[in-house]
Amino acid sequence: MTMSNTPNPAGQGFQMSQLLYDTRYRSMTIQIVALILILLAFGWLINNTVVNLANLGKEIQFKFLGEPAGYDINQRLLDYNSQDSHLRAGFIGLLNTLLLAFLGCVTATILGVFIGVMRLSKNWLVARVMTAYIEIFRNVPVLLWIIVIFSIMIEVMSPPSAFRKGDASMLFNESVAITNRGVYIPEPLFHNTLGNIPLFGESSLRFDVSLDLIAFLVVLFAGIYAAMRVKRRADKIQSETGERPTTWWQRLALIFVPAAILLTVLGFHLGYPELKGFNFKGGTYMRNSLIALWLALSLYTAAFIAENVRAGIQAVSKGQSEAAFALGISPGRTMNLVILPQALRIIIPPLISQYLNLTKNTSLAIAVGYMDMTGTLMGITLNQTGREMETLLMGMAVYLAISLIISGVMNWYNNSVKLVER
């Protein structure tokens, strides 16, 4: 583009033809023409929209968000009833989306790393089984997996009445019940609870923050921080004297003892689900739509993550591990100190895009009736109020924001582990 810099022949000023032939000005011409075309296209689209909306007697406004939603949301993290506003319904849906995305990302990572490593196993059979798993899950649409697992939940699991008759029994010492309506697990309860802080008053975004949870997290993270300090001190002593003090029990104690003391003081106990009448009561209830989505998205994304993990490990040259062995480093430490830090650098960028894919795929919840944001804001609210433009724009903006935040955070992390080049 910027190759020919021959000066104008003497005595000639600027000529119109230079806009076409001179590479110095041509890029400007291209941009201006492109800009005009783009603006024309946008103007045309906006004009059409305005005319169409006017013909229908609609105008773009967001008042409907304050009106009562009038529908129920069966799986939710916060309090909600059908008299709450559409905005509240959308917010509950958003939290459901985030819950599903979080659960899915955690499980998919664990499964994916496990399968990716097992695929490189020297055991022929295990490696083949893992390859088969990856190919089967990667080559079949995720929507099909969601529906199949949802159908399995409904058709194969026993109804609550079977538990009464004794045809089915609860798992893990009478604490988990897997029924065709969903899964009941024990819920954490506190005898001496610290209570909740209500945020945002009575507004649509009202949010109860559990002080028990906050206290637990604070103690836990303080313990982890202290354990890291101990480890750093051990590292320092090792680099100065060559002797490494044994610290693993100190570090474990620092993390777990304060947390355990706190839980005892708060009177932590589990509330178990119990069969009452026709259904289970108590415990935390996860609807089968949530379970199906969680499982399907995790299993599906794990296949992709496994391939990334395998590629990352294989990309670390064999000389690295051989060099580590030559230095006398044990296999475990070779993995931790030599292979993984280098493999992670290769694994993380595709891992980020898998997290993003999983988060976007949570929108398939609509196929099994899980009330995520697509189901509430862009589903029932859209149908009830007829405000396609506003709800879809809002929904897309939220998804866009989530995606940008995830990729922003992950890129920040990626930069911090990136190879520092000269």
Place this chain on the structure above:
Amino acid sequence: MADLSFVRTELVPQKTPPASEVGVIGWMRANLFSSIGNSILTLLTLYCIYLVLASILPWAISPTWGAASLTECRGILHELGREGHFSGACWGVIRDRWTQLLFGFYPSELYWRPILAFILLGVALAPVLFDGVTKKLLLLTAVYPFLCFWLIWGGSIWLPISIILGFVFAIVIYGIVSKATSTLLGAIVAIVTPIIWWLFLAAPFGNLMQSFIPLGIEAVQSDKIGGFMLAILIGLTGIFLSLPMGIVLALGRQSDLPILKGVCVAFIEFIRGVPLITLLFVASTLLNYFLPPGTSFDLVLRVMIMVTLFAAAYMAEVVRGGLAALPKGQYEAADSLGLDYWQAQRLIIMPQALKISIPGIVSTFIGLFKDTTLVGIVGLLDPLALSTNIRADMAWNGILWELYGFIALIFFIFCFAMSRYSMYLERKLATGH
């Protein structure tokens, strides 16, 4: 003194290796039972495989191919003494409804049209996919998209012809104008002319010609098109259009022109940031708002537009990865040879960048094809939506796994074949040592 030294005069024959090191036993020792941990792992895996097969095979092996309804299936299984919910699969539903799963509600007397389109697809793709096929077939490849749409939707032949004419005009005008003035002006005119033609003149021209020389085949409504035919149609349209669009977007994102770059970045990031399902909602509810009042686009066409835009953004990122992976020396070498931008792209950059991005491109294609199942959510009859439809029939009410299994199998075959082809292509194009 007797000579006790002994010198062997012939070599000792080689011993065969111990039986535990060669053959099946040796292989098993090396690969399955090399250590205690490995042996446990092998046995555990074998047990898991046994569990899976033991639960699926007795169900799947079921002589119900000829049954015409679920009750009949149950009868056949009952006679064999197999009772219960999962006593056996009812494969009769596949025999009874496979045409519906493939073609949707397409009129059965016209099945020859999609079948012909599918055969022609193979012929049209052959010169692109494989060496040693005569390149004259590329002409068919160029016309094929229009031919395919005409064969499936039917109607007057003049509509596809008038659309092709737009492309012909563009090429002719580009040739004339770029020779007379400059390539840039030629390019601008060649973009604007066909747009004007398609927007304002193509439809009247088609109608006019149809009234003079009526040539056409029976038209088929879009709501009749479904099943794997729809999935393949949407997938193919997305694949054909998203690759060129993606290349243009990637070049735009890499270019030095700030306005073009900004537009491309915004487009790519927006599309990649939202789920496909929201774009499909836009296609089903909003897209008609953006078009001139009174125009009502076919839902299939609207969905195709959105799927193509979606795939194009992903394709752009894949191609950009390929462009970024190319050593800077290649760009500089092209510049120093005096090639202009498009020559450099066409002869030096793109062939290498696209080669690098083949795995990404193919996995985008595979993703696109799998994502066609989502169109069922906005009311099109994709295979999954059809399976619900089939269950609505009294005869097959309650059939789940057979249909899901069949659909999964077909998707698996297509996607697996695509990924294997990409591996073949990578090997074929590999120039390294």
